[in-house]
Amino acid sequence: MLSDHLCVTVVPLFNHLALEEQRLINQVAFHKVFEKGEQIITPDSEDRLAIVARGSMKVYQLSSNGKEQLLRIVEPGGYEGENMLFGANSHHLFAEALQQTDICMIRRTDFQALLQQFPQLSLKLLMFSAQKMTTLEQQSQFLMMERVEERLATYLMNLAKVEGGPHLTLPMRKKELATFLGTTPETLSRKFKLLAEKKYLTINRQQVTLLDVDGLEEMIW
Structure with missing residues (x-):
């Protein structure tokens, strides 16, 4: 079984935080193992962050005719759903395990309860989320060239x-x-x-x- 500390330290969204803050996040995180082909995120699933500790998952959306459109592959250290922690809708996305995959998950409701106790944590996470979005925009522009x-x-x-x-x-x-x-x-x-x-x-x-x-x-x- 994975240590509770692994998922938080492996993901860039959290590994810049102080050790005590990481421990606080670990208190609301839980692990689940998904077999190949199992869906990790669906439009009907509760809002949560899914961190890949081991294995990999595909993130996709469905076209108007119901066909899968692959968006990205998420491997160890990657994550999906961080916007859900702050209430943003991502209900068009699906995530599915490509092999036996260990996922560390944080429910939005649990995370928001933690933010009420430690509001300074939300400011730090918003900053890193903004940096991530900037990086993605730069990567997108680079891709176009x-x-x-x-x-x-x-x-x-x-x-x-x-x-x-x-x-x-x-x-x-x-x-x-x-x-x-x-x-x-x-x-x-x-x-x-x-x-x-x-x-x-x-x-x-x-x-x-x-x-x-x-x-x-x-x-x-």
Whole structure:
């Protein structure tokens, strides 16, 4: 069983706080193990922060036609739902375990009770949340300057983690994927063709097989 201290120290949202403040957070945190395929966050679940201590989870939303749209992969040290602690709605998001995953969770109601006792804690957490948002905005702007094939390679590598292997089924139409990656369908088709010519992958409609994972990783980095 994970120590109560592990989850708080592993996540950037909390590990800058004083040791005593971390201990206070541990008092309202609880652990749960999710098996592969189990949902960790759904639109119907109570508002809570989910911290990945071990394993990994995918975060996604559903398109208008009900298909999954992968948003990100959260690995140890990452978290989802911090906005819920402050009352912001994230009811369009889903999170699902990609393998047996240890999650440290903090309910919004428990956390708010802690804030009433120690209001200075909320100011610190709001500051770090603001810093996180600034970092995400900078990353987003940087992503827009990167080559489309790098964005595509990153997406496919993340999708491979979800699928658990090199054989992938694109979860959205290429037109939707192009919008998701910030490009046009024509450009996306050219980039798929380029990666296929370089023997990084094969593609047949919605079916993609990764042939050279190392090559894709080198392209990303």
